Amino acid sequence: MRPIRTALFLLMVALVAAIGALPAAAADRFITVASTTSTEQSGLFKYLLPIFERKTGIEVRVVAVGTGQAIKLAEKGDADVLFVHHKPSEEKFVAEGWSARRFPVMYNDFVVVGPAADPAKIKGLKDTAAAFKKIAEAKAPFASRADNSGTHLAEMEFWKAAGIDAKASSGQWYRETGSGMGPTLNTAAGMDAYALADRGTWLSFANRKSLEIVVEGDPKLFNQYGVMLVSKAKHPHVKDADGKAFVDWLVSPEGQQAIAGYKIGGQQLFFPNANQAGA
Amino acid sequence: MAEIADAFAAALRLIVGLDAELAQIIGLSIRVSLTAVVLAAIVGLPAGAALAVFRFPGRRGVVVLLNALMGLPPVVVGLAVYLLLSRSGPIGFLGWLFTPAAMVVAQTILIAPLIAAVARQSMAELWAEYADELRSLGVGPARTIATLLWDGRFGLLTAILAGFGRASAEVGAVIMVGGNIAHVTRTMTTAIALETAKGELALALGLGIVLLAISIGVNAAAYLVGEATRASEASPA
Numbered sequence: 001m002r003p004i005r006t007a008l009f010l011l012m013v014a015l016v017a018a019i020g021a022l023p024a025a026a027a028d029r030f031i032t033v034a035s036t037t038s039t040e041q042s043g044l045f046k047y048l049l050p051i052f053e054r055k056t057g058i059e060v061r062v063v064a065v066g067t068g069q070a071i072k073l074a075e076k077g078d079a080d081v082l083f084v085h086h087k088p089s090e091e092k093f094v095a096e097g098w099s100a101r102r103f104p105v106m107y108n109d110f111v112v113v114g115p116a117a118d119p120a121k122i123k124g125l126k127d128t129a130a131a132f133k134k135i136a137e138a139k140a141p142f143a144s145r146a147d148n149s150g151t152h153l154a155e156m157e158f159w160k161a162a163g164i165d166a167k168a169s170s171g172q173w174y175r176e177t178g179s180g181m182g183p184t185l186n187t188a189a190g191m192d193a194y195a196l197a198d199r200g201t202w203l204s205f206a207n208r209k210s211l212e213i214v215v216e217g218d219p220k221l222f223n224q225y226g227v228m229l230v231s232k233a234k235h236p237h238v239k240d241a242d243g244k245a246f247v248d249w250l251v252s253p254e255g256q257q258a259i260a261g262y263k264i265g266g267q268q269l270f271f272p273n274a275n276q277a278g279a
Numbered sequence: 280m281a282e283i284a285d286a287f288a289a290a291l292r293l294i295v296g297l298d299a300e301l302a303q304i305i306g307l308s309i310r311v312s313l314t315a316v317v318l319a320a321i322v323g324l325p326a327g328a329a330l331a332v333f334r335f336p337g338r339r340g341v342v343v344l345l346n347a348l349m350g351l352p353p354v355v356v357g358l359a360v361y362l363l364l365s366r367s368g369p370i371g372f373l374g375w376l377f378t379p380a381a382m383v384v385a386q387t388i389l390i391a392p393l394i395a396a397v398a399r400q401s402m403a404e405l406w407a408e409y410a411d412e413l414r415s416l417g418v419g420p421a422r423t424i425a426t427l428l429w430d431g432r433f434g435l436l437t438a439i440l441a442g443f444g445r446a447s448a449e450v451g452a453v454i455m456v457g458g459n460i461a462h463v464t465r466t467m468t469t470a471i472a473l474e475t476a477k478g479e480l481a482l483a484l485g486l487g488i489v490l491l492a493i494s495i496g497v498n499a500a501a502y503l504v505g506e507a508t509r510a511s512e513a514s515p516a
Binding site: 185 | 365366367371374376377459463477478479480
């Protein structure tokens, strides 16, 4: 009998230890924000959130995925706040009642990066659609996010403007990575491909190899971010008071100033524009 | 090549200068994986032993299924657990999504079949040896299982370590149900995924080396404990 008892005893001890090891997550005051890889991987949140947390005592937990997936998370009720960058999708989110209102927060811009050898000869062009057309004509490798992220949706609009059906060449010169901005840049660096990137992620990206910016400054490369509090009417468990505090702070003069203060190598990454009409 | 040298330098810096953030990440990884191993062992070990001992209709099917489940892709488990724990899912009211509890659930599901399958294998060998004796003594089913588990405990260590290895090494499931939230659900593997995404390859590989070092440490400790216990039992005082 003794070994059995010892085994049972050990099992009990293990069970108690296991339960004790489970962190008590419920006691903390926190909100969950569904956001994009660009805001996380550019380092903005790491800089911004501690400022907000110190002021309010509200912990902000960011789940950083593509804009498409972030919207899905919010619709399922798995986030209190949605902070993404694709205005048409955001307006649809509000129109469908998932949030009462969208607030513009800030913008940065997209850049087209490519190998220094520039096989498609697009360096210095100011018209992104024209550059995309030349990439397609040269059949130069292009790495696409292909993940329904804000950056991917913006890329699709440029292909449309260029009159190119890039997806038809998928697997040839058009490479769909189906992954985040960083992994896609890693892929582009590895195969000397062009790619569309948000400037924030590009600036903080460390594995550029021969990649450099080839097209920038086109007004169409503008990249607007918006924030929305998830509707309590749709999801009663949403922490709307603390979520609202975060949204309000982002668009307040203090939050806007904090966003403007984030720099890498002296370069500002995001430009606050909460008060700009139509943003 | 320079990157690999940088990675070892980064790993050394990480280990020597163990900063609070890394310590937290390592602590969370170990806590989550150990909890999952304990829970999976509680289910998996007796289930494996029972499969080795009892004959029932459909037993072969169960064994094949169990062996197949050992190869369950983590991302599929992650997706299933996400849908379960989502606020729109059947047990979303628990509020476990994007917490360490969700990662424990995913890892437990991932490794329980592995622990059960490896345990079944080693219990089957032991059962071949014990079957006649236990039957002739008229030992009941529960005690039979308990006796086998106890006498075969050293063999079961392999099952448990294999489970711990798979749990601590996987990224697909924990990143989906944990969300890779800094200071909350960021583990060694999700931190490696994040640093890779940022193009910080040396740092990412450095974290990988730290993970490997921890894994070696856990396995060495288990081995030594096993040896010591066996030695003390072989020569009773």
